[in-house]
Amino acid sequence: MAIIERPAPTVPAIVTPTSTYGLLKRPVSTTGWRSWVFTVDHKKLGIMYAATAMFFFIVGGVEALLIRLQLAAPNGKVLNADLYNQMFTMHATTMVFLFVMPMAAGFANYFVPLQIGARDVAFPRLNAFGFWAFLFGGIFLNLAWFLGGAADGGWFMYAPNSGPVFSPSNGVDFWALGLQITGIASLTGAINLIITVLNMRAPGMTLMKMPLFTWMITVVQFLLLFAVPVITVALFLLSFQRNFGAQFFDVAAGADPLLWQHLFWIFGHPEVYILILPSFGIVSEVLPVFSRKPLFGYPFVVFSGAAIGFVGWGVWAHHMFASGLGPVSVAVFSLTTMAIAVPTGVKIINWTLTMWGGKLWFTTAMKFSIGLIVLFTVGGLSGVTHAVAPSDTQQTDTYYIVAHFHYVLFGGAVLGIFSGFYYWWPKVFGKMLNEKIGSWNFWLMIIGLNMTFGPMHILGLQGQPRRMYQWTEARAGEGFFNLAFWNLVASIGSFILTVGILMFLINVVVTARNPNKAPLDPWNARSLEWMTSNPPKEHNFDVIPTVHHLDEFFHQKFEEDEATHTMKQVKTAEEIMAEQERNADKHIHMPSPSYWPIVLAFGLPIITFGVIYSHLISVVGGVIVLFASYGWALESSTAPDSDFENNTPGTGLDKVAANHD
């Protein structure tokens, strides 16, 4: 599709420089690996984000399986203490920073521009840079496995246990610096998406007509914008302590180790909502589509999401109820934590009432969404039990907490992500995922996750602490249903869960081999991303739609029957599509690919390598970053016409696009 970067010759306002001031011409490849590596297309980047995140999901999953193997029986010998500590640290780090966050970024990248009727994000090159920074940061984090051992202080990395004496390998350095890089990716992504949503919505799409997924993603980007700088500061303190002899957490030098805890959790609690809100958004798209009804109480869901975004900043110390804050702080944070349960409960109620009175179609996507409602509720309610601070002092740092946040994050975030896979797969790849395999995928995951994380409630309440590389029969109790039994059940469950996830990967392969194309509007969907082809064209929409309703696409297809108030179809998706193609915009200007985002991002891990090994390497990395910034700033805004093959200069875009459709 050579429509990329075709300046419109008839529009004089766009100046096309004849020479390039950067060092390299802008690339123009539209096929092959170059079209992916140098792309700035939000859809390609979305797929790359999601595919990379899926890879790290498997890495984190293998780490989880090793943990469950070790804990299946008392005095486990699969891993030694050192390796086990690395394993649970990297399992959490990988799942949080390298799976759920970038997966949400993938969904956001792909669907936010489509849902608001835009042709790309506000800063396409920055978008590409964000992906590459995430990828290189993730690789850098995991390189520690091969260079003396990964981080071993837990994902919360409490000081002073993260100091050079207590964690002598380079693992914590790789961890801190790797997260700085992925943090840069998150920040650039957040700024990009906020500006995209605020500035690039289709005509008529007021904020209160915006799809719920886009709303939740917007809230998440604001959370990222304010939360990432906090962890950035904390990580800098940690790196300076470890690499440059600073003493921010050194008690002998007068420091207070609780400083780290406050910094970490001021980031860490909003982070929890950063992980869950995108899935709330997905569910809020899926449920109305398969209930054939609008989301119940749309403004309540929007404002409760925003309320979570605000109150989420005032609850961090509930992670520290046992750390000796004093009763007044504990009471205040106990209250705020209970308060945040209210807007979360609002969402559960609204989702249930969305289905009420509907016409429910139990596709795999719908099943995953309903699964989220029920299982997230379990996690939410166990959350309320430890908002009660005194009972939290019994539960914190036991398996009860592990059960809680896995119900929230697996039962919530991950089920939402899988719902999104099944719902949007035809949109992205033009093919339907197999519903039969999907059903296996769903039920095995549901059984597996309840078998894995359900017994952990019992384990925790019966006093088994977290982060122990071995448990002992001496503390397991007697009788058949003792802690040994529940540990074994959890381990067996984790393998069922694994089979469930494998079903998804099998489904992907089966679907890829299936020649059948997906219909244009397979679900009878409601929002703008479905008002274009599957997969969408490079420029997303032939005509930028004008929005009159929430669920604009649905209202173009259906009208209300005056007598019965039920809805009858007046137009098909194909008719709407054909109408768009007839009226296609003549000159669509799309951003050009660029070499510089990947080069710039590549400089970052080289700088951080140097921090650990030799500062000379950092200088090399710095030079790459400067060089790439120079190229980035001065490259021409478009590639000249002559760079495009198979293309006569001066022809209109419509002709080029037609050649490739």
Add this chain to the structure above:
Amino acid sequence: MSRRKIVNWLAVKIASVRGVTRNVLKPIIAVGGISLVAASCATNAPQDTWQPKGPNAKLIDDLQQPVFAVAGIIGLIVAVAVTYTMIKYRDRGQPIPEQTHGKPALEITLTIIPALILAVVSVFTFGAIFKLAKTDDTEMIINVTGQQWWWEYDYPVQNEFGITQPIISSGQLVMPVGTKVLLRETSRDVIHSYWIPALNGKRDAVPGRIHTLRLEADRPGIYAGQCTEFCGLSHANMRMEAVALSKEDFAKWVANQQAPYVAPAKDTLAKQGEEVFLNQCVRCHQVNGLTRADGTPAIAAPDENVWSGAAPNLTRLMTRNTFAGAMFDLLSKQCRDEVWNAPSDVVGAKYLVGVTEECLNQKDLRAWLRNAPEVKPMYANPVDLAVSNGKYRGMPYLALSEDDINKLVAYLLTLK
């Protein structure tokens, strides 16, 4: 509708509902029921958080039980509501419904109800938080210090309990029943967390800070606990046990802890063991009253060898039932069970017997003396210690001969 018709209609309805029950709800109820029953069977785990054995834990339990009940009921309501909606509104060919956008009155009601429930919960929570933080009626103080990977208990002078000179112990926290004991916690290295679930919730031991935690036991007994703040390599092996003794038994324990040192008789294996101890162990481990051959007191200097600057004081080692951070039992399995399972009126007497030669867990103690880092993960390999200026975290390998170990075990058995 005739009566017959109504009966028929009812029969059909009931059959269909029963069909749904059989297909959907029965497995759910069965699985849920079995889990609940099974969960309630596992009530004898030593660290069960639902079996309070003292007023502080009881206060927490009284607060959390109703919260769990309410949470369970709400969870059930949501599950039933979702299931009912799924069955009632499944696609049976009905037309696409009216596109209603919600009912604000219902919405606000359903927002206020959970808010009210939580408001009620928070009132009781506040009460409990401040009650648990109360320290002004404390009757006894014990200083508790965490370090990798064991706890030290330091009893400051408290004449009303017969403590006329400080007692320093480790592994087991010995305390009198019915007494409001205040733990003053700190740490010598990283953050640890003190937790005896039967007596109270957790409190972190943070270096540079002193945090307080109140414990009180209703009846004599031994209550298990575990360090719950991740503290490095052997976090899993950092355990503790609180031993509550009747006031009379506690007085006996105090008197014994303060009794003067009795050196082993001449020409015994134990006496040779004392020499080995003086050569090797005393570098880090203090035994109060122990003197060198020339009569000078043998003062341990753990600060020169250990990163945290402390090693367990072994003065009355054999009055404790555990060693190495309560990772191993000093009592053999059978003897240990006899003490732990003793009824509360005799547990004190059994505990005060201490460790006799017949009851000693020879296997684990010898393995420990032979090569400690092999049985407990620690930073004790001299080649790895550059970053800590050559100081150990944990007990190093001492290359003791089997002969030395025999002597040492004989000597250690005299420390009671």
